[in-house]
Amino acid sequence: MAEALSSSQINSLKQRLLEQQAALKAHDQEGASWSDTVELDQQSVGRLSRMDAMQQQEMAQAEARxxxxxxxxxxxxxxxxxxxxxxxxxxxxxxxxFRRLEIDPAAALCIGCAT
Incomplete structure (x- = not known):
């Protein structure tokens, strides 16, 4: 059975969570342009290029979610x-x-309840 976490373990995990949070927020700001609507202008973008752009847009939206x-x-x-x-x-x-939280500091469930 797992033991309660020490304050140093919690502080270490909190620092990791804050770093992950900052990285995700920075990535969100960088990727904002990928979610823009793909224009229908057939003159500037060929049909296949537009399909590629739509696929990239969908992948960017999934990543944002x-x-x-x-x-x-x-x-x-x-x-x-x-x-x-x-x-x-x-x-x-x-x-x-603690080993579970080291892998995923945001985990809310023990391994028994997560499976």
Whole structure:
């Protein structure tokens, strides 16, 4: 069974969460232009080029949705830290293993409840 996290472990994981959050927000700002509407101007963009542009747009939008989801998970983990609930499974209340949190610091469930 996993043990409760020490304050140094929580601080280390909090720093990682804040770094991930900053990186995701920076990437969101860089990728904003990829989600713009693809123009129908057949004169400047050929049919295949437009299809490629539409595919890139869809991939950029999917990536943006994933980043939004990741940012929400990080925000929830930071909230759990301020409420002293971080490191405890949101489902069963058992401690979440430090090794699990090292892999995914935003994890809210122990391995038993996550599977």
């Amino acid at each position: 994933r980043r939004t989801s990741d940012l929400a998970r990080i925000e929830m983990a930071l909230i759990r830290m301020t409420e002293d609930e971080y490191g405890w499974c949101a489902e069963c209340g058992d401690p979440v293993a």
